[in-house]
Amino acid sequence: xxxxxxxxxxxxxxxxxxxxxxxxxxxxxxxxxxxxxxxxxxxxxxxxxxxxxxxxxxxxxxxxxxxxxxxxx
Numbered sequence: 001x002x003x004x005x006x007x008x009x010x011x012x013x014x015x016x017x018x019x020x021x022x023x024x025x026x027x028x029x030x031x032x033x034x035x036x037x038x039x040x041x042x043x044x045x046x047x048x049x050x051x052x053x054x055x056x057x058x059x060x061x062x063x064x065x066x067x068x069x070x071x072x073x
Contacts, residue, residue: 006057030058
């Protein structure tokens with residue numbers, strides 16, 4: 001998935017945190033909702049501006065970021 005189609009990082013929005021384009025909803029917000037047990041369907045019901053592809057973009061972004069972490073020992 002090309003998450004760049006759905007996400008943006010702007011210094012004037014949410015202090016430069018990655019957000020879903022056209023919203024102030026951050027990747028962190030979506031990941032937090034999922035980790036607290038909300039389903040994709042529940043998130044979409046609460047935030048009608050979102051769709052499943054946007055939620056998947058947040059997951060892909062987090063996976064990509066995790067893959068790029070450097071371990072220092």
